[in-house]
Amino acid sequence: MMNTHPATGVITDSKDNEAIDDYAVKPVAASQRRSAFQIALVTAGYCITTSGLFTGAAIATGLSLFQAIVAILIGNTLLAVYSGLIGAASAKYGVSTTLLARHAFGRSGAKVISAIGAITLLGWYAVQTGLFGETIHAALPSFGVLSSPRVAALWGGILMMQTAYVGYRGLEMLSKIAIPALIPLAVWGIVDTVSRTDGWSALFAAEPSQPFSFTEAIVLTVGSFAVGAVVQADISRYAKDQKASWIACIMGYVIANSFMIIAGAITVLATGSGDLPAAMVAAGLSIPALVILIAAQWTTNDNNLYSASLALSNIFKMKKSKIVLIWGIIASVFGFLGIVDYFIPWLNVLGILIPPIAGVMIADYYIVHKRNYRFGEGTEYSQVVWPAFAAWAGGIAAGMFIPVGIPSINAIVISFLAHIILMQGCKKFSIPAKLGLAIEDTDGY
Numbered sequence: 001m002m003n004t005h006p007a008t009g010v011i012t013d014s015k016d017n018e019a020i021d022d023y024a025v026k027p028v029a030a031s032q033r034r035s036a037f038q039i040a041l042v043t044a045g046y047c048i049t050t051s052g053l054f055t056g057a058a059i060a061t062g063l064s065l066f067q068a069i070v071a072i073l074i075g076n077t078l079l080a081v082y083s084g085l086i087g088a089a090s091a092k093y094g095v096s097t098t099l100l101a102r103h104a105f106g107r108s109g110a111k112v113i114s115a116i117g118a119i120t121l122l123g124w125y126a127v128q129t130g131l132f133g134e135t136i137h138a139a140l141p142s143f144g145v146l147s148s149p150r151v152a153a154l155w156g157g158i159l160m161m162q163t164a165y166v167g168y169r170g171l172e173m174l175s176k177i178a179i180p181a182l183i184p185l186a187v188w189g190i191v192d193t194v195s196r197t198d199g200w201s202a203l204f205a206a207e208p209s210q211p212f213s214f215t216e217a218i219v220l221t222v223g224s225f226a227v228g229a230v231v232q233a234d235i236s237r238y239a240k241d242q243k244a245s246w247i248a249c250i251m252g253y254v255i256a257n258s259f260m261i262i263a264g265a266i267t268v269l270a271t272g273s274g275d276l277p278a279a280m281v282a283a284g285l286s287i288p289a290l291v292i293l294i295a296a297q298w299t300t301n302d303n304n305l306y307s308a309s310l311a312l313s314n315i316f317k318m319k320k321s322k323i324v325l326i327w328g329i330i331a332s333v334f335g336f337l338g339i340v341d342y343f344i345p346w347l348n349v350l351g352i353l354i355p356p357i358a359g360v361m362i363a364d365y366y367i368v369h370k371r372n373y374r375f376g377e378g379t380e381y382s383q384v385v386w387p388a389f390a391a392w393a394g395g396i397a398a399g400m401f402i403p404v405g406i407p408s409i410n411a412i413v414i415s416f417l418a419h420i421i422l423m424q425g426c427k428k429f430s431i432p433a434k435l436g437l438a439i440e441d442t443d444g445y
Contacts, residue, residue, distance in 0.1 A: 043252030056264025058272020075221025130337030157332025356395025383436025
């Protein structure tokens with residue numbers, strides 16, 4: 001059976017063999033597209049993670065609870081906006097982040113972006129497995145060596161590889177089971193934890209122990225999911241239309257991610273630790289805590305590995321499933337080695353380094369190419385688009401050195417403007433912006 005995608009006019013086979021490899025280097029078939037609710041569920045699963053609890057705990061030490069909530073909502077609104085812009089482009093064409101990057105950065109240039117994205121995502125995978133190990137130890141301290149932080153990080157990382165190996169269908173299947181269970185249990189845990197203290201009024205009246213600026217709290221929030229927002233295309237490419245992608249981004253970031261970070265802020269103020277599962281265990285809610293722990297980590301970390309595998313598929317001519325196995329094991333070993341110890345510095349780096357990539361891609365699609373890309377056999381790409389790299393570098397510099405505003409947003413805005421100015425300058429002065437030529441092969445590589 002043949003299908004025509006309503007946005008692009010691309011004719012696709014509903015039984016396309018590419019589905020087996022999850023459309024790693026080709027547009028998703030029209031017959032495989034999902035509804036807004038289905039995409040939102042996977043996006044929410046990606047955003048809900050126990051690392052968000054630790055981000056919220058860090059924010060609550062520096063701001064009052066009310067200020068923390070406002071900063072968290074602002075940060076996640078910013079994430080929703082730039083993830084939504086990238087996600088809408090991917091939904092129109094059914095392509096991943098790394099395929100979108102082929103137009104903005106060039107065919108070879110996109111491999112550089114893919115490598116950086118993959119390394120970062122695999123780093124996140126290792127960080128998340130480390131956090132998984134720590135919280136398993138807190139929840140099940142009597143299980144001996146299996147629940148020791150390092151060993152639990154290793155077997156947790158191998159466990160979370162399974163749905164990434166299956167592909168998008170695996171992510172979706174897990175989210176359908178985990179999210180409806182996780183949210184009510186988390187709400188129950190928060191309410192129960194607060195009920196054991198002096199109540200909500202006391203939490204809102206609490207003074208921060210190590211005050212820092214409102215802007216720093218927004219930076220931490222954006223940094224906590226800076227990479228996730230950039231690679232939203234890897235989820236949104238399965239959306240049936242651009243509206244479905246936007247709905248998913250709002251639900252995933254503004255609602256789901258904010259919920260988890262705020263939960264961490266509340267928990268640290270109530271117990272002295274932002275570890276909600278540990279607080280629930282202390283209150284005698286071991287099984288619900290374990291469900292939250294496993295569901296939150298799994299639905300996020302399989303997405304990290306999934307997106308990393310898509311990025312690496314843009315570099316290596318190898319089946320995505322094999323990439324998942326090889327790199328999933330490597331990242332799990334790094335989790336075992338304790339990369340989680342560098343969690344907060346990692347957030348601060350990501351809050352500046354990764355968002356400028358989004359700025360370049362948004363500028364290229366919406367302004368430079370006026371929402372008009374092409375994908376598939378015979379598509380012509382440049383090998384390298386040097387203004388994109390110059391704009392990216394400018395964005396990083398802006399994030400690091402502009403003393404006012406929010407560094408992550410400064411980085412996005414400057415890279416966005418720089419790419420437009422440089423591309424228009426090249427056109428005006430007849431300077432080649434696009435170097436070399438590459439034509440997409442029949443196999444998508």
